[in-house]
Amino acid sequence: MHHAEAATIIVETQPKASHYVGGAPMEDDAGTPFESTNPATGEPIARIHAATKSVIDHAVKTASGAWREWAARPGVERGRVLRRAADILRARNRELSVLESLDTGKALQETLVADAASAADALEWFGGIAASISGDMIPLGADFAYTRREPLGICVGIGAWNYPIQVAAWKAAPALACGNAMIFKPSEVTPLSTLKLAEIFTEAGLPDGLFNVVQGGRSVGAQLAIHPSVAKVSMTGSVETGRKVYAAAAEGLRHVTLELGGKSPLIVFDDASLTDAVSGAMLGNFYSTGQVCTNGTRVFVHRSVRDAFVDELVRRTRAIRIGDPLDEATQMGPLISLVQREKVLNYIAAGQEEGATLLCGGDIPIVPGFEGGAWIEPTIFADVTDDMTIARDEIFGPVLSLLTFDDEEEVIARANGTGFGLAAGLFTRDLARAHRVAARLEAGTLWVNSYNLTPVEIPFGGVKASGFGRENGWAAIEHYSQVKSVHVTTGAVASPY
Ligand code: NAD
Numbered sequence: 001m002h003h004a005e006a007a008t009i010i011v012e013t014q015p016k017a018s019h020y021v022g023g024a025p026m027e028d029d030a031g032t033p034f035e036s037t038n039p040a041t042g043e044p045i046a047r048i049h050a051a052t053k054s055v056i057d058h059a060v061k062t063a064s065g066a067w068r069e070w071a072a073r074p075g076v077e078r079g080r081v082l083r084r085a086a087d088i089l090r091a092r093n094r095e096l097s098v099l100e101s102l103d104t105g106k107a108l109q110e111t112l113v114a115d116a117a118s119a120a121d122a123l124e125w126f127g128g129i130a131a132s133i134s135g136d137m138i139p140l141g142a143d144f145a146y147t148r149r150e151p152l153g154i155c156v157g158i159g160a161w162n163y164p165i166q167v168a169a170w171k172a173a174p175a176l177a178c179g180n181a182m183i184f185k186p187s188e189v190t191p192l193s194t195l196k197l198a199e200i201f202t203e204a205g206l207p208d209g210l211f212n213v214v215q216g217g218r219s220v221g222a223q224l225a226i227h228p229s230v231a232k233v234s235m236t237g238s239v240e241t242g243r244k245v246y247a248a249a250a251e252g253l254r255h256v257t258l259e260l261g262g263k264s265p266l267i268v269f270d271d272a273s274l275t276d277a278v279s280g281a282m283l284g285n286f287y288s289t290g291q292v293c294t295n296g297t298r299v300f301v302h303r304s305v306r307d308a309f310v311d312e313l314v315r316r317t318r319a320i321r322i323g324d325p326l327d328e329a330t331q332m333g334p335l336i337s338l339v340q341r342e343k344v345l346n347y348i349a350a351g352q353e354e355g356a357t358l359l360c361g362g363d364i365p366i367v368p369g370f371e372g373g374a375w376i377e378p379t380i381f382a383d384v385t386d387d388m389t390i391a392r393d394e395i396f397g398p399v400l401s402l403l404t405f406d407d408e409e410e411v412i413a414r415a416n417g418t419g420f421g422l423a424a425g426l427f428t429r430d431l432a433r434a435h436r437v438a439a440r441l442e443a444g445t446l447w448v449n450s451y452n453l454t455p456v457e458i459p460f461g462g463v464k465a466s467g468f469g470r471e472n473g474w475a476a477i478e479h480y481s482q483v484k485s486v487h488v489t490t491g492a493v494a495s496p497y
Helices: 002-007 053-072 075-091 093-104 108-114 116-132 164-177 192-204 218-225 239-251 274-290 303-318 338-353 408-415 431-440 473-479
Strands: 019-021 024-026 033-038 043-049 137-140 143-151 154-158 181-185 211-213 232-236 255-259 265-268 298-302 357-360 379-382 399-405 423-427 445-448 481-488
Touching: 019 053, 019 192, 033 093, 053 143, 053 154, 053 181, 053 211, 053 218, 075 093, 075 116, 075 164, 075 192, 093 108, 093 116, 093 164, 093 192, 108 116, 108 274, 116 164, 116 473, 154 164, 154 218, 164 181, 164 192, 164 232, 164 473, 181 218, 192 211, 218 232, 218 239, 232 239, 239 255, 265 274, 265 408, 274 298, 274 303, 274 399, 274 423, 298 303, 298 408, 303 357, 303 379, 303 399, 338 357, 338 399, 399 408, 408 431, 423 431, 431 445, 473 481
Parallel strands: 154 181, 154 232, 181 211, 232 255, 265 298, 265 423, 298 399, 379 399, 423 445
Antiparallel strands: 019 024, 019 211, 033 043, 137 143, 143 481, 357 379
16 A cells, blocks of 8 residues: 555656756766666666766856855845745655655655655754854953854765765755855765755755755765865765865865764663663664664663563564565665675674674565665674674674673773764663763764654764764854954054054
8 A cells, every 4th residue: 555655656767967057957978977776676767977077167156156145145035945945845755755765775664754854854944043143242341343154155065875865955954054055966876866955946946056966976076175166075974085075175274074984882771661772773773774874883782681682672673674665664675785785794794703693684685576676684793792893893784783781881981992983872761870871972962762863953973083063953053154253443543653
């Protein structure tokens, strides 16, 4: 029944043109062609050309001609455009979700609530606060100063493939609210939904040139990061790419926000609600087939509740429904690509070689009718130790590692014993312990008695190798604007000369 409902929407996956520049689709056949494939079937669903230098230059030119006029408008007007875009996204949520499921392989059950819907939340929230972006008045005796919060200019966004439209909106919404223009490069693996976002902005009344989409892989990203007219680069992706983007941006002293990977801890204390903790661990490892940067892939369980926790976790994990992502009953789609699956399978093999106990999963499931897909079973390893490869590296697949602990001090030290610091979670009914441990875990976001909730109201970002800068919440405004201080003297100039 659900399937039939989803199937009633016919989504055209081939875009009108590869790019969207200056308020209109744009093509340049001279760019290197590449295909976007449906990860559930392995079949191509769109053919795109990477941006040439002329596309990039055109995007920069149109952005640079647009942002000053946009920034000069009252915030309430900028906000209205963003809120209209949010409404259109919501009205078209199902169609956009089907497109996102086709491009990413994620289950429609998820994309319906987590992708365009989250993008709409960001546009609505930043649209709402655009009118409140203001400075301070600082009294200085008879004189005074005031600050103006001004835009940076042209901001570049570079996206990852796991949440394409969400990542684009999380960057575009605060950038545009502050009066900037954005040039966005989606991941070359998931190029489609961002083009829809660009069309929706135009339909909502965003002036041409303020949100441009240019396609391509690392070379296009690298060209954007070093472009002399670009004021800021905000990138979501791996630590390795983050380093390169940071170095490239440093050359031109550009502002940078980096949202990178993680190997986050999720701690289950002995007094936790085990059912909730199991739910948290499953959401924090298997949602989006494990391809979530904040995933709590190191699940530390107190020794006294370990067996009960593991029984429930394994039972519920075995019941996860894998299948056609467009069937709304499906709970898990494939990985993004066969390349990614190879990487995940290698980690699973490493887990077994290094002595972890495979409790469930670890294999390629047969999904009838989808033989070419990048399927993988949700996988749980027990008896994992801190030094094992699967406990140290970001796997970016549905592989959960169970570790056992005895006391609070020990688990805090072990949880922090990683170069990453994106997120952390803890389950306990002890109020004091929750806040005591939350204060000591090295992470940009920490969940108490839940996992992976990222409402737009709260700042989101990493510490340590997981990046810096913040998206969402008021904090994002600070990363898409700069403060100008205006000192005003009301009397004569006190001069010694
Ligand atoms: P990736 O690093 O391979 O690519 C990210 C983006 O950077 C892509 O658009 C890519 O084309 C571009 N790129 C690659 N090399 C570049 C270069 N030298 N200069 C400029 N741009 C370049 O990451 P991915 O495989 O797409 O995504 C998975 C990674 O992203 C994981 O590590 C995951 O944890 C991380 N991630 C982080 C967040 C977050 O908010 N912290 C969210 C989602 C994903």
